[in-house]
Amino acid sequence: MSLKMGSKNPFNDNPPPIFKRIFQLNLYSLIPISLLCLYFNIFSSTPFSPTQLLHSTNIFTYHSSICSSPPSNSSIVKHEDYDYEKSCDYSKGDWVSDMRGPIYNVTTCGTIKESEKCITNGRPDLGYLYWRWKPNECNLPRFEPNTFLKLIKNKHIAFVGDSLARNQLESLLCLLSTTSTPNLVYQNGKDNKFRRWHFPSHNANFSLYWSPFLVHGIEKSNEGNYYNTMFLDLVDERWARDINQLDMIVISIGHWFLLPSIYYENDLVLGSLNCPKLNHTQIDFYGPLRKALRTTLNSIIEKKVAKGKKIDVIVKTFSPSHFEGDWDKAGTCSKTKPYRKEEKVVGGMEGEIRKIEIEEVESAKVKVKKIGAVRFEVLDVTKLALLRPDGHPGPYMNPFPFANGVPKYVQNDCVHWCLPGPIDTWNEIFLEMIKKWK
Numbered sequence: 001m002s003l004k005m006g007s008k009n010p011f012n013d014n015p016p017p018i019f020k021r022i023f024q025l026n027l028y029s030l031i032p033i034s035l036l037c038l039y040f041n042i043f044s045s046t047p048f049s050p051t052q053l054l055h056s057t058n059i060f061t062y063h064s065s066i067c068s069s070p071p072s073n074s075s076i077v078k079h080e081d082y083d084y085e086k087s088c089d090y091s092k093g094d095w096v097s098d099m100r101g102p103i104y105n106v107t108t109c110g111t112i113k114e115s116e117k118c119i120t121n122g123r124p125d126l127g128y129l130y131w132r133w134k135p136n137e138c139n140l141p142r143f144e145p146n147t148f149l150k151l152i153k154n155k156h157i158a159f160v161g162d163s164l165a166r167n168q169l170e171s172l173l174c175l176l177s178t179t180s181t182p183n184l185v186y187q188n189g190k191d192n193k194f195r196r197w198h199f200p201s202h203n204a205n206f207s208l209y210w211s212p213f214l215v216h217g218i219e220k221s222n223e224g225n226y227y228n229t230m231f232l233d234l235v236d237e238r239w240a241r242d243i244n245q246l247d248m249i250v251i252s253i254g255h256w257f258l259l260p261s262i263y264y265e266n267d268l269v270l271g272s273l274n275c276p277k278l279n280h281t282q283i284d285f286y287g288p289l290r291k292a293l294r295t296t297l298n299s300i301i302e303k304k305v306a307k308g309k310k311i312d313v314i315v316k317t318f319s320p321s322h323f324e325g326d327w328d329k330a331g332t333c334s335k336t337k338p339y340r341k342e343e344k345v346v347g348g349m350e351g352e353i354r355k356i357e358i359e360e361v362e363s364a365k366v367k368v369k370k371i372g373a374v375r376f377e378v379l380d381v382t383k384l385a386l387l388r389p390d391g392h393p394g395p396y397m398n399p400f401p402f403a404n405g406v407p408k409y410v411q412n413d414c415v416h417w418c419l420p421g422p423i424d425t426w427n428e429i430f431l432e433m434i435k436k437w438k
């Protein structure tokens with residue numbers, strides 16, 4: 001792998017200051033612990049809070065039902081004819097059992113982050129690998145790497161946003177690696193938050209841009225402020241300056257907006273979230289999240305229209321976490337089966353974020369209607385992700401966490417997704433989306 005640095009740096013950027021990744025919990029540091037406390041308490045002091053979600057004590061019991069749908073023949077797609085059944089809403093459906101299992105594993109994919117190698121890290125139950133998403137109206141075909149690669153030939157695709165953007169891109173690289181191996185051609189930043197891979201077989205590039213607010217800002221950190229600083233009217237140039245190189249952008253935001261933050265607009269403080277010492281008006285994060293997304297989508301339109309270039313913009317909706325017990329104890333996301341569709345409805349905080357994301361995409365679509373150079377779509381994963389409490393690394397973010405018995409405190413990642421795992425489904429839907437565009 002060749003790493004181009006310095007003047008050849010395609011990102012034209014220095015690594016951002018040393019920011020701790022939000023959920024990269026470090027046993028030797030108390031900050032992430034307080035951070036997760038905040039994650040749970042963040043709404044308790046806010047009057048407008050959709051507390052029902054984060055304080056949910058509802059225990060949904062899994063009524064074991066045998067999902068015996070056999071692998072459907074219609075899910076086998078031939079390479080050449082991208083034929084589908086009628087248009088289908090992939091966002092609504094149910095997880096049904098599927099004995100085929102994933103198309104890749106830790107041996108065939110070299111790009112899985114250590115904390116997402118759940119099996120290698122000793123996760124004992126493997127049942128979570130044997131489910132497929134069954135949309136109500138159709139079958140979702142299994143991922144077809146050759147089809148995907150053909151559709152993105154000579155293209156540059158960027159995943160922009162938070163660590164779920166990274167998680168999804170890593171899943172996609174694993175899925176594609178089953179037929180073609182990518183080369184890492186660039187990496188930069190703490191935890192390699194800026195990376196690029198090249199598929200020589202199809203001259204396709206994938207870039208990862210860390211930008212958890214999408215707009216300009218400074219993330220909370222151990223070394224700096226305990227709150228985020230966001231400039232809601234200024235797009236984050238770390239990704240936006242490269243926009244003319246890009247053919248497609250997949251956007252992912254959410255969890256960072258739940259943290260204490262101070263919001264600026266036109267150089268004035270708009271308010272802050274859970275920063276009582278700063279004496280600003282307390283506001284919730286929904287308005288700022290909407291503004292950040294609007295600034296982003298508008299900026300893409302402006303920059304692209306100015307150059308007369310086309311781009312496809314996909315906004316992936318919020319991916320809920322599943323801290324369903326004490327976040328620092330064994331068992332917080334220890335479920336081993338999905339919920340059934342009727343057990344969980346998208347509501348509360350995740351419902352509100354999803355709604356904002358969909359509304360902003362709809363409004364961007366209206367803006368470009370006459371121009372036509374920018375295509376906007378929503379990749380709506382909220383419901384299918386909500387139903388998968390069993391898909392997170394949990395304690396298996398670390399190798400063999402219970403090798404010496406159950407410790408008093410256990411680090412748990414109930415935000416990101418094991419690879420392979422349910423996040424692979426996001427990319428199956430992504431593929432169906434771009435197949436339809438053809």
Ligand SMILES: *[C@@H]1O[C@H](CO)[C@@H](O)[C@H](O)[C@H]1NC(C)=O
Pocket residue numbers: 073
């Ligand atoms: C699925 O395909 C197999 C082999 O082509 C065939 O024998 C079987 O009848 C098909 N099943 C359905 C439900 O179409």
Ligand SMILES: *[C@@H]1O[C@H](CO)[C@@H](O)[C@H](O)[C@H]1NC(C)=O
Pocket residue numbers: 104105106107108
């Ligand atoms: C991974 O998949 C390959 C190819 O299917 C298989 O040969 C190998 O045994 C698998 N490895 C593990 C660790 O499951």
Ligand SMILES: *[C@@H]1O[C@H](CO)[C@@H](O)[C@H](O)[C@H]1NC(C)=O
Pocket residue numbers: 154155156185198203204205
């Ligand atoms: C992908 O990146 C390589 C350099 O790593 C470059 O030569 C190629 O032109 C790029 N292709 C696209 C489609 O961006």
Ligand SMILES: *[C@@H]1O[C@H](CO)[C@@H](O)[C@H](O)[C@H]1NC(C)=O
Pocket residue numbers: 277278279
């Ligand atoms: C906030 O207000 C209190 C009381 O008016 C004052 O003592 C304190 O200095 C203020 N803090 C800041 C950061 O302005």
